[in-house]
Amino acid sequence: MDAIPLEIEKKDLVDGLGKGLRVIEAFDDDHPHLTASEVAVRAGMTRTAARRYLLSLVHFGYAAGDGKRFWLLPRVLRLGQSYLAAARLPRLVQPFIQRVSMRTGETVNFSVLDGHEIVYLARSSPPRYVSIGYQVGIRVPAHVVTPGVAIMSTWTDEAIDQWIATHEFFGFTAQTVVEASRFREHVMAARTLGFWMTEQQLDPALRGIAVPVKDRKGECRGSIGMTLQSQSYTQESMLEKLLPALREVAVELRPIL
Numbered sequence: 001m002d003a004i005p006l007e008i009e010k011k012d013l014v015d016g017l018g019k020g021l022r023v024i025e026a027f028d029d030d031h032p033h034l035t036a037s038e039v040a041v042r043a044g045m046t047r048t049a050a051r052r053y054l055l056s057l058v059h060f061g062y063a064a065g066d067g068k069r070f071w072l073l074p075r076v077l078r079l080g081q082s083y084l085a086a087a088r089l090p091r092l093v094q095p096f097i098q099r100v101s102m103r104t105g106e107t108v109n110f111s112v113l114d115g116h117e118i119v120y121l122a123r124s125s126p127p128r129y130v131s132i133g134y135q136v137g138i139r140v141p142a143h144v145v146t147p148g149v150a151i152m153s154t155w156t157d158e159a160i161d162q163w164i165a166t167h168e169f170f171g172f173t174a175q176t177v178v179e180a181s182r183f184r185e186h187v188m189a190a191r192t193l194g195f196w197m198t199e200q201q202l203d204p205a206l207r208g209i210a211v212p213v214k215d216r217k218g219e220c221r222g223s224i225g226m227t228l229q230s231q232s233y234t235q236e237s238m239l240e241k242l243l244p245a246l247r248e249v250a251v252e253l254r255p256i257l
Helices: 015-025 036-043 047-059 074-086 088-104 146-152 157-165 180-193 235-241 243-256
Strands: 063-065 069-072 108-114 117-124 139-141 196-199 206-214 220-229
Touching: 015 036, 015 047, 036 047, 047 063, 047 069, 088 108, 088 117, 088 220, 088 243, 108 146, 117 146, 146 157, 146 180, 146 196, 146 206, 146 220, 157 180, 180 196, 196 235, 206 235, 206 243, 220 243, 235 243
Parallel strands: none
Antiparallel strands: 063 069, 108 117, 108 220, 117 139, 196 206, 206 220
8 A cells, every 4th residue: 555645733743652763763783772861862852751761661661771771672673573564565575576586596685765774675585504685674774785776766866866965875895885976876877777786885795786666657666686695696697697587577566566
């Protein structure tokens, strides 16, 4: 079901819910343990308010603390799992990417752009011991993975420029694109090609390839792609062996999205 923009009056908003969610979002890979003061800064509220929200999360089983620092508990995963269980898109895409995975022998992901991050919503891996790629639910800065470029290549120039103007281009490897102008060039190139390939952007040992997935109205709904060990494929072999399968499934999905 497509989201329909709602006009919401301020009197109908529960501000406390929004603040509570911001407290949860204050925790990440770089900040797994936070004090109330640190949460207050990251969530944009007073220390007193942050502490009350943190204690509430502890009470309801979403967080724990030692008297000074707080951290999230696995119960928080229920929030994301509720979306994955109820959303139509990941369930619809799953059998298609499974077929591509079996055909190519590689892990295939479906992802969407949420703000400035790529979120992986579906994944299929072949039956082997070592699987390369991102787990469902993982969030990655959009400028360092192929789905980010592939999805934005379907946008208008104005939308691309607005996104770039507010994005923080930080590096992970010596090859990470951190110049806004260069990133824009990549998005424009992907628009012409209809796909995108990257290497050594997030990890020196990885490269990726992705295509945008559009619905029957021509609007981009996400991206299907693969993350691979750099030594496994050359760019030429990726274009020859992997790109046709990705393009084929994108075409198959279009009339049913």
